[in-house]
Every structure is written in C-alpha cells, then in structure tokens.
Amino acid sequence: MARKNLTILNLDYNHIVEITSNYTNCLVKLKELYLSKNAIETLQDNAFVHLPNLRVLHISSQQLGMKIIDDNAFNNSHLEDLDLKMNFLLISGSKLQNIFVPCPHIAYLNLSNNHVTNITALVNMITPLKDLKVLSLKGAGLNRFPYEILSRFQNLEYINIDKNNIKSIVFPTPFKSTSSVRYISISSNRIHFRQRMLFPQPIMSSLTAISMGVNYFDCSCNEISRWLRNQIKLNHSDAFFQNIRLIGWPYSYKCYSPKDMAGRLLGDYQRTEDQCKEPNRLIPIYISIACTWFVVTVIASIAFWKRWYILYYLHKFKKGCNRKMAINPELTPLLNHDGETYDAYVIYSENDGGFVVGDFRKLVEEQLNFKLHIWDRDGSIGNARSDSYFDAMEASRHVLIIVSDNIFKDAWCEFQINIALMRNVETEGRKKMFLVILSNLNVESMKKSWCSLLAKTSSGKWCETENEIRRNVFVEDLKSTLCNCNL
CATH class of the missing domain: 1.20.5 (Single alpha-helices involved in coiled-coils or other helix-helix interfaces)
Structure with missing residues (x-):
C-alpha cells in the first residue's frame, strides 16, 4: 500500500540496464523518477507509460550513453521536466527527430553535454515542445548561436548555451522573435563582439539578465570595443549591460586582447580618449x-x-x-716556445701562499728536485698579468692545485683550474693535474663541480710529519704525477 502512494523515487547510481513495468507498474502516483548514473542504453516505446502521473524524469549520465531512443519512448503526455544530459547523444539528422512528439508539455529540457552537429535537426527535434520554458544546451558543441530557437518558442524564458564553440552572435535580417526570453547564458564560448548590437531589440527588451563572461573581450581602442565597454554600467556591486543585469561580474569578464591587457578585469580597465590617440612617432x-x-x-x-x-x-x-x-725573435715572449720550463704550475689561493712558498716548495724543489712556477715568486715573467699566467701554465708540464676551504671562494683560482682542465683535454692527458689537499674540507659548502673534480682527479692529503707513512704515500703520489718515469 505504501508503494502505491509513493510520489518520488530516486534510483541514481545503480546498474539498471533496462526500463520495464515489472516492478514499477504499481507506482501509479509516482511524479518524480531519478535514473541518472545507471547503465541504460535503450529506451523502448512506452517505457514509462505505466507511470501515468510522472512529471519529472532525470535519466542523465548513463555509463555508456544512450544508444537508442525509440520515437514513443516518452509516450507520457504529462511529462514536464526531462534531463538527458551527458548521454553521448548525436543530434545530426532525423534519427531523434520524433522523440518529443508524444510529450509536448515538457517545460524543462536539459540536453547539455551531448553532441549537436546540425542545429536545424536540433530545432526540428524540440519544435513539438510548445510549452518549453527552460532549455540547457551547455557543452553541446554548437558552432553558432541557435537563433531559430528564439523564433519558435513563445514561452521560452531561459536558455543556457555555455561552453560551446560559438565565435559570434549573428541574426538574419529581418528577424522576428516570438519568445519573451528573460535570461540567456553564453559564457565560456569564443565570442568576439564585433558589432553594435548584442541581440535584436525585441530580445534585448525582454531580457532581465545575461551571462556572457569568459569570452574574447577586446580592450583596445577599436570603436566597437569601446562601445561595448561603454554600455556596461555599475550600480553598487552589480553591473548592467544597458538595462540587463550581468551575471558573473566582475571576475568572469576579462580582457582577451591586446596581448598587453590579456587577463585584466574588464571592470578595472577603461582606455581614455588621450590613451587612444595616435602614438608618438618618436x-x-x-x-x-x-x-x-x-x-x-x-x-x-x-x-x-x-x-x-x-x-x-x-x-x-x-x-x-x-x-x-716569427720575424723578429725579440717579439717572442720568454716562454713562447714548445719546450717546458717548469715541472708544475701551482694554483693556490692567496691565503695559502705562505704554505706554498714555504713547506710545500721546500719539499718539491729542495727534496724532490722538481721546478715549480709559484706566482708569488715567479710572477714577474711576461708583460700583461693575464698573459704571464697563461705563459707560465703553457711552460709547465703539469698542474698542482692546493685545495683548502680558501680556494672554494676564489673565482680566479676556479678559472685557472678550468683552463688547466682544457689544457688536459687538448694534450690528451699529457698535462696531468694533481690535487694537494691541506685539511678536512667543508663538503656542505662545496659546489658539484668541485665534488666531481675531487672524485676524478689524482690527489693526496698533505701531512706535516715527515716520517709518517701518510707523508711517504703523499710524496710517492706526487712524484708519480710530476715524473715521466716510475721512481
């Protein structure tokens, strides 16, 4: 008995695949039926005829879409609200042309997010709906404004064609409107407003609100663009296009062109007459x-x-x-020859100069009998300071680098090391490099290039104590680099 008195039934989000009267023929008083998010692919003739009082039917977003809707599927003269959005319906010809003939009293129709390729076929399909008040065609793939709708439905009050591919609003001349539409939504299209008329005057007279944000608004000095912006008037927090309230103002209304104005709010920008004057020729x-x-x-x-x-x-x-x-030998610098004067060129920070000219020089030159180029001692060679460095490096068989925390901050030393690496490549490894590590290094402040250099280049850690094994190992590593023979 309770089922017979049921007026609203919500069966959304199930897996219903077919509409039959097997379980619902007793619902004679049912007025609202919700079947969205199911798996219904076919609506056969007289699918809802057993529900004589049905007024609202929402059958949107079927999992695989609607593949077949028979001409008499909605054979129910009392149906007023029908939602068919997101069903992959293709409205392109005569295939669905007669589906609304049996239900002419539908006032609220939602065909959003289907696919309309033929506007004439769409208009012919909905023409039987003489009582149509609200029509939603959001995201239906429309490529032009469907002006025919405004000339066929006298009771139409609301039309939503957001998120389509409409580029312009064009009406034929002459155009006679029979509807008294009060609200039109054309947001999120690609409309360029290029004429001094948004809609014909009869339509403008009946409109009370319009949504046209997220389109291609021009903020240049173009005459039509300036006219459009001048039609927008502010009244407290609301905005009006002539006398029609703008929905979505101000954040949906942004400049699209020119490029320097793109993204700027239309309400925050108005070019003055002075700004639109011809630019200075200079x-x-x-x-x-x-x-x-x-x-x-x-x-x-x-x-x-x-x-x-x-x-x-x-x-x-x-x-x-x-x-x-090679004309005048006197023009050739002292070190400009193919021979090599020094066994090694020493790269070091000025803060480590005392160590280089002291303990390190004594070890290498006095004990091991190798000749070093040390800038603090031999830097007078050549004319230009930079040329002297380059000459000295070319006149040295190898390069020794004194590595401490001081050298990490010395840009000139880093440059010399880069030149030494280039020379190493140019000589195919004949000019060797050896790193003399003075102390425990601060690895956290070290660049990646230094980490790579320490990992790939021969090195030895300096030891102050002469007779220690570490000192002997260091000396042998240094000798193997500086000497052409194995000692």
Whole structure:
C-alpha cells in the first residue's frame, strides 16, 4: 500500500540496464523518477507509460550513453521536466527527430553535454515542445548561436548555451522573435563582439539578465570595443549591460586582447580618449635606443663575467699569430716556445701562499728536485698579468692545485683550474693535474663541480710529519704525477 502512494523515487547510481513495468507498474502516483548514473542504453516505446502521473524524469549520465531512443519512448503526455544530459547523444539528422512528439508539455529540457552537429535537426527535434520554458544546451558543441530557437518558442524564458564553440552572435535580417526570453547564458564560448548590437531589440527588451563572461573581450581602442565597454554600467556591486543585469561580474569578464591587457578585469580597465590617440612617432626611435642600450648592457655584462676567458682566447690568438710570423725573435715572449720550463704550475689561493712558498716548495724543489712556477715568486715573467699566467701554465708540464676551504671562494683560482682542465683535454692527458689537499674540507659548502673534480682527479692529503707513512704515500703520489718515469 505504501508503494502505491509513493510520489518520488530516486534510483541514481545503480546498474539498471533496462526500463520495464515489472516492478514499477504499481507506482501509479509516482511524479518524480531519478535514473541518472545507471547503465541504460535503450529506451523502448512506452517505457514509462505505466507511470501515468510522472512529471519529472532525470535519466542523465548513463555509463555508456544512450544508444537508442525509440520515437514513443516518452509516450507520457504529462511529462514536464526531462534531463538527458551527458548521454553521448548525436543530434545530426532525423534519427531523434520524433522523440518529443508524444510529450509536448515538457517545460524543462536539459540536453547539455551531448553532441549537436546540425542545429536545424536540433530545432526540428524540440519544435513539438510548445510549452518549453527552460532549455540547457551547455557543452553541446554548437558552432553558432541557435537563433531559430528564439523564433519558435513563445514561452521560452531561459536558455543556457555555455561552453560551446560559438565565435559570434549573428541574426538574419529581418528577424522576428516570438519568445519573451528573460535570461540567456553564453559564457565560456569564443565570442568576439564585433558589432553594435548584442541581440535584436525585441530580445534585448525582454531580457532581465545575461551571462556572457569568459569570452574574447577586446580592450583596445577599436570603436566597437569601446562601445561595448561603454554600455556596461555599475550600480553598487552589480553591473548592467544597458538595462540587463550581468551575471558573473566582475571576475568572469576579462580582457582577451591586446596581448598587453590579456587577463585584466574588464571592470578595472577603461582606455581614455588621450590613451587612444595616435602614438608618438618618436616612440620607434626611443625603442631602438632602448634596445641598443639593452644589447650593449647585456654584452658588457657577459664580457665582464667572462673577461678572463676572453683574455685567454685572445692570448691563444696572439700566440698563434706570433708563431706564424716569427720575424723578429725579440717579439717572442720568454716562454713562447714548445719546450717546458717548469715541472708544475701551482694554483693556490692567496691565503695559502705562505704554505706554498714555504713547506710545500721546500719539499718539491729542495727534496724532490722538481721546478715549480709559484706566482708569488715567479710572477714577474711576461708583460700583461693575464698573459704571464697563461705563459707560465703553457711552460709547465703539469698542474698542482692546493685545495683548502680558501680556494672554494676564489673565482680566479676556479678559472685557472678550468683552463688547466682544457689544457688536459687538448694534450690528451699529457698535462696531468694533481690535487694537494691541506685539511678536512667543508663538503656542505662545496659546489658539484668541485665534488666531481675531487672524485676524478689524482690527489693526496698533505701531512706535516715527515716520517709518517701518510707523508711517504703523499710524496710517492706526487712524484708519480710530476715524473715521466716510475721512481
């Protein structure tokens, strides 16, 4: 008995695959039936005829969509609210043309998120719905504004065509509207407003609200664009296009063009008459000067940061020219020859200079009989300071690097090490490199390049005590680098 008096039945989110009267023929008083999110693929003729009082039917978002809807599937003259959204329906020809003939009193129809490829077929399909008040075609793939709808339905009050591919709103001339539509939503399309008319005057007269945000609003000095913006008037927190309330204002209404205005709120921007005047003819000259200044600044900055490398390659160029000319021997620098004067060139931070000219020099030169180039002692060779460094490195068979926490902060030492690495590659490894590690290093402050250098380059840790095994190991490693033979 309770089932016979049931007026609302919600069967959403089940797995119903077919509509029959087997279990619902007793629901003679049922007014609202919700069947969304099921697996119904076919609606056969007279699928709901056993529900004589049915007014609301929501059968949207079927798992695999609706594949077949027979002409008399909605054979129920009392149906008023029908929701068919997101069912993958293809409205392109005469296939679904007659499905609304048996239910002419539908006032609320939702066909959103289906696929309309033929607007004429769509209009013919819904033409029997003489009482239609609300029509939703959101995300239906429309490529133009369906103006035919506004000329066929006298009771139409609301139409939603958001999220389609409409680029412009064009009405034929002459156009006669029979509807008294009060609300139109055309948001999230691709509409360019290029004429001094949004809708024909009869439609504008009946409208009380409109949503047209997220479209292509032009904020340039174009005459039509300025006209459109001037039609928008603010009243407290609301905005009106002429006398029609704008829904979604202000955050849905943003400039699309020009590029420098893209994303700016339409309500925050208004170009004045002065701003729309022809630009100053000297502006290109100013721009050229600014660009030239920018380029010069960039080049100067690069030259400053890479000045040592520029000096190095300039040095190599001069050496190459000197070798080719070879006219006056007096023009050839002291170290500009193929022979090598030193056994090793020492790279070190100024803070480690005392160690290099002291204990380290005594070990290598006085005890091991190798000749070092130490800048604090031998740096007077050559004319230009940079050329002297490069000459000394070229005149040395190998390179020794004194590694301590001090050298990590010394950009000049880092540059010399990079040149030494280049020379190592150019000589195919003949100019060897050896790292003399003075103490425990602060690994956390070390660059990745230093970690890589320590891992891939021969090294030895300095030991103060002469007779310790560590000192002997260090000496042997150093000798194996500096000597061409095994000692």
